[in-house]
Amino acid sequence: MKIRSMKDLEKIKEEGKRLIYPEKTKITIGMSTCNIATGSENVLKAVEETVKRNNLDVVISKSACMGFCQIEPIMDIIQPGKPRIIYQKLNPLKVSEIIDDLSKGSINTKYAFYKMDIKVKDDSINITSYKDIGFYNKQEKIVLEYCGIIDPESIEEYIATDGYFALHKVLTAASPEQIIENITKSGLRGRGGGGFPAGIKWNTTKRAPGEPKYVVCNADEGDPGAYMDRSLLEGNPHSVLEGMIIGAYAIGSSEGYVYVRTEYPLAVQNINIAISRAKEMGLLGENILGSGFNFDLKVVRGAGAFVCGESTALFASVEGRVGEPRAKYIRSAEKGLWDKPTNLNNVETWANVPLIINRGVKWYTDIGTEGSKGTKIFSLVGKINNTGLVEVSMGATLRQIIYDIGGGIPKGRKFKAVQTGGPSGGCLPEEFLDIPVDFDELTKVGSMMGSGGMIVMDDRTCMVDVAKFFLDFLKDESCGKCVPCREGVVQMHAILTDICNGVGKEEDIEILTDLSLTLKDAALCALGTTAANPVLSTLKHFENEYYEHIRDKKCCAGVCKELVTYAIDSEKCKGCGLCAKDCPQDAITGEKGKAYSLDISKCVKCGVCFEACKFEAVIVK
Amino acid sequence: MSRIGVFICWCGANISYMVDCPKVAKEMYRHPNVIFSTDYRYMCSDPGRDLIMNSIKEYNLDRVVVASCSPRMHEKTFRSFSQAGGVNWYMCEMANIRDQCSWCHSNYDKATQKAIDLVLMAIAKVNKNKPLTKMKAPVTNRAMVVGGGITGIQAAIDLGIAGYETVLVEKTPSIGGKMAMLDKTFPTLDCSACILTPKMVEVAQNENVTMHTYSEIEEVGGYIGNFEVKVRKKARSIDEDECTGCGLCASNCLVKNIAYVDKKRRAIELEPADLEKINNIIKNYTASADNLLAIMQDIQAEYRYIPQDILRYVAERLNIPAAQAYNIATFFSIFSLTPKGENVVNVCLGTACHVKGAPMIMDALERELGIKDGETTKDLKYTLQSVRCLGCCALAPVITVNGVAHGNLKSGDIAGILKQYA
The missing domain is CATH 3.50.50.60 (FAD/NAD(P)-binding domain)
Structure with missing residues (x-):
């Protein structure tokens, strides 16, 4: 059916609510990419089999990722009149135990992680409550609120969360100018990394001469270590769609593109499903909600080029050309896709739009800091206890994110640095942990917000190696159009490789700085101008590590192969033989129960023994 | 039968540091026509000239081979030496054992062997030379x-x-x-x-x-x-003095651009099965440049690479230059111009995976499969490649095999995972 009025929308909303909280017991399995990677397909199969075996009359549904990827695969059970119970780290055996309990009428608490008292509160069930979980209770989930809660393939469930109400509101009661004014007032800034005010961009596109105008959603999430766009598209694609339709209406566009990385097949699938469902419902296509407004969307898959996250390179790739950026003296809001005015925003930016319209500018501006409003999603990964996606209000400190939400560094190791902003960002040491995280503060200290990757590093991470890693990345991804980037990055990478191999010279530091500053001044696009940031920030905060590599030929983190040797600590070694079993070189010998020994002449420093040892008896020096 | 003299020059240390010149000279005697062969420190010097002239007289030589630097440098010199000794100007040949041998090699034995070959080639050539005389002919300038x-x-x-x-x-x-x-x-x-x-x-x-x-x-x-x-x-039916080359006639011409079509270009002939497959893929899209990426992605998925003829065929169907399609095929990392393996192993080298030990996972895979990053096993069973972030950072380090992700890996897990696909 096509939705034409508020009444229709309300009707679907009720239908959707019944889908989320049906009258029967409902079992929901997380089926996002991260869930699947941990084995959720087997979990789903086990659920289906056990349900059949027990002859249970239940609804089996799929959802996406709730953000706490570490506890996956997850499954939740909602019984009518009971809280939603989330089970963690499942396997088929655990599943059959949980469902067998269910068929006996009892609630399994053994594998439960927490309960969500959304509709009903029940203190008699002895499971930690959602609000008492450290990972969740410090977060401010507004964009991610329904990720992992609703079925991403169901438009009804999205509408049940007040989805498409904002669209109805603007199409019936707001002029395009009013929408742009509201978005400008809300202080929404681009979440893709630049932090450009969305309202101003929309306005420029609207006023720019030229027809047709395009809106584009940038889901070419190339920053290594960031995956919020994937999670949003997999978990709540309609929220992104709705934002884009509202934006298109405000800007006066009737055509749009979603540019998704091809590395995210599930995100591509879910956004395509969302588009066809929205078309069926009359929320996309011709005469949207009976208002006479037309807007159509097309999904374009990327092809594995980081630079295509840059707007003009992205346009080139959509047009079927090689993804090379162009100089920015003409803004893409004026001449973008096919030289027409184009408004490009990131996935997360678009997903914020319906919330601002629905809940009001005041509500939104109350969240965040002076210059950065709302929330930001970070992917908190690396050497951290709780890994996953976290959404915090702008202005939360790094310490809050890393220690309160992230639970600190594993194995009691020492925090060394946190890397934000992907290859364009920088590494910040401990002294900056208390700065509030927003667009401006991070830039001040030499890093940047970027798209939201936050990689935590401990004392087993070598900062020179990290700088080398980013340049290795950029060396591959540089499109080759401008000289400073094409040649400069290669030279910097060569110098860093020398330093990591222990053949660095003291004057290398000066050359590195020199090249970095040249890149900053002279490269054509943001990929190049920011390419030196990882080097500059590590040089600034971890200069001693560089000198340690150059002068002492040492890598204290034990990462740079040429500078370390492996040995077995005979006092700590329990003689279990695990290391010898895994050693690809047969370099480790010994007798069970006695300390093993390592033959350095055979050792290729692969690190397998270090990984295998449970007693920290393998030493890397 | 010809009587050839061979002169091997040391060029100081330039040649002799990498080539065993006395040995080369000695080896030349194996050629039946070589009457005399020797080596000397500087063949272009006055004593060198005397050596060549005297040897020609003493051994009654009718052909000369000098193995030294490049003909550009000293061919004239040695030909004049030979002529002074009584050998025709064109009966002297050079073998370049400096620029093309000693300077560009680092293995003494192999360089010596190459020098021997080079000189033997020059001997073979000079053996067929005939005496010529210079003459002047009128030339239109x-x-x-x-x-x-x-x-x-x-x-x-x-x-x-x-x-x-x-x-x-x-x-x-x-x-x-x-x-x-x-x-x-x-x-x-x-x-x-x-x-x-x-x-x-x-x-x-x-x-x-x-x-x-x-x-x-x-x-x-x-x-x-x-x-x-x-x-x-060819007839153009225009007044060339008046024509300014504005191009208006060309744009209005009914048979425009005919002159630019290269008729000799090889026609693209696809197997009927391929043709049907590709046409079916293109059918899903409008045949225009903005769908090139999507069409090529489907072809890559179907064939595991982009065969050259198919690439050209697609370009023709979409009415774009083949160079543009080739450009796309080489720019974007998911496309391959050579066949990929049945099982594609992607190793995530994103930041989170890197700090959590992805390089060790890559090492382990390289060891297990016996290939390097970016290569395919000989039996086309596996392709190993690195990708920049699969978006599963919380499960680092991650690999995918045929799109199925495996997370939280240690090097020791690799053999077990590969076994599933063997």
Whole structure:
């Protein structure tokens, strides 16, 4: 059916609510990419089999990722009149135990992680409550609120969360100018990394001469270590769609593109499903909600080029050309896709739009800091206890994110640095942990917000190696159009490789700085101008590590192969033989129960023994 | 039977540091026609000259081979030495064992062996040489350049400036050639037109150069210095003095651009099964440039690589230059021009995976599969490649095999995972 009025929308909303909280017991399995990677397909199969075996009359549904990827695969059970119970780290055996309990009428608490008292509160069930979980209770989930809660393939469930109400509101009661004014007032800034005010961009596109105008959603999430766009598209694609339709209406566009990385097949699938469902419902296509407004969307898959996250390179790739950026003296809001005015925003930016319209500018501006409003999603990964996606209000400190939400560094190791902003960002040491995280503060200290990757590093991470890693990345991804980037990055990478191999010279530091500053001044696009940031920030905060590599030929983190040797600590070694079993070189010998020994002449420093040892008896020096 | 003398030069240390010159000289005696062979420190010096002259007389040589530097440097020198000894100017040949051997190699034994081969080749050549005498013949000091591409244009300009009357013949209606079709030039990415157009003007304005565009060579006769060429200037039915080259007639022409179609281009012949597959893929899209990426992705998925003929076929169907399709195929990392393995192993090298030990996972895979990053096993069973972030950062380090992700890995898990796909 096509939705034409508020009444229709309300009707679907009720239908959707019944889908989320049906009258029967409902079992929901997380089926996002991260869930699947941990084995959720087997979990789903086990659920289906056990349900059949027990002859249970239940609804089996799929959802996406709730953000706490570490506890996956997850499954939740909602019984009518009971809280939603989330089970963690499942396997088929655990599943059959949980469902067998269910068929006996009892609630399994053994594998439960927490309960969500959304509709009903029940203190008699002895499971930690959602609000008492450290990972969740410090977060401010507004964009991610329904990720992992609703079925991403169901438009009804999205509408049940007040989805498409904002669209109805603007199409019936707001002029395009009013929408742009509201978005400008809300202080929404681009979440893709630049932090450009969305309202101003929309306005420029609207006023720019030229027809047709395009809106584009940038889901070419190339920053290594960031995956919020994937999670949003997999978990709540309609929220992104709705934002884009509202934006298109405000800007006066009737055509749009979603540019998704091809590395995210599930995100591509879910956004395509969302588009066809929205078309069926009359929320996309011709005469949207009976208002006479037309807007159509097309999904374009990327092809594995980081630079295509840059707007003009992205346009080139959509047009079927090689993804090379162009100089920015003409803004893409004026001449973008096919030289027409184009408004490009990131996935997360678009997903914020319906919330601002629905809940009001005041509500939104109350969240965040002076210059950065709302929330930001970070992917908190690396050497951290709780890994996953976290959404915090702008202005939360790094310490809050890393220690309160992230639970600190594993194995009691020492925090060394946190890397934000992907290859364009920088590494910040401990002294900056208390700065509030927003667009401006991070830039001040030499890093940047970027798209939201936050990689935590401990004392087993070598900062020179990290700088080398980013340049290795950029060396591959540089499109080759401008000289400073094409040649400069290669030279910097060569110098860093020398330093990591222990053949660095003291004057290398000066050359590195020199090249970095040249890149900053002279490269054509943001990929190049920011390419030196990882080097500059590590040089600034971890200069001693560089000198340690150059002068002492040492890598204290034990990462740079040429500078370390492996040995077995005979006092700590329990003689279990695990290391010898895994050693690809047969370099480790010994007798069970006695300390093993390592033959350095055979050792290729692969690190397998270090990984295998449970007693920290393998030493890397 | 010919009587050949061989002279191996040390060039000081230039040759002798990498080539065993006495050994090379000795080896030459194995050739039945070599009567005398020796080595010396500087063959181009006065004692060297005496050595060559005296040996010619002493052993009654009729051919000489000097193995030393390049002919550009000393061919004249050694030929004059030989002539002074009584050997015809053209019966002396050189083997370049310096620039092409000692300077560019680092293995003494192998370089010596190569020098022996080079000298033997020169001996084989000189053996077939015949004595010649120099003579003068009348030459017409007029040049013709065939083809008005960038090379032809530059050649005509140079000849013109040098004061020679030059005729430039070009078969298409305009000079400029392939370079006029390019946007940028390799490797400096300089603007192509900025190089070409000034030269086009220069050649047209050069008083010594006569241009014949839209003309073809019909017949070439005569010999060096006295060629006779017949050029057919094709009918254009325009007044060349009045024409400004505005192009309006071309854009209004019913059979436009005919002159630019290269009819000799190899026709694309696909197997019927391939043709059907590709047509079915293209059918899902509008056949235009903005769908190129999507179409090529489907082809990559179907074939695990993009076969060359198919790439050209797609370009033709979408009405874009094959170069553009090739450009896309080589720019984006998911496309491959060689077949990928049945199982594609992607190793995530994102930041989170890197700090959590992805390089060790890559090492382990390289060891297990016996191939390096980016390679395919010989049996086309596995392809190993690195990708930049699969978006599963919380489960780092991660790999995917045929799109199925495996997370939280240690090097020890690799063998077990590969076994599932064996």
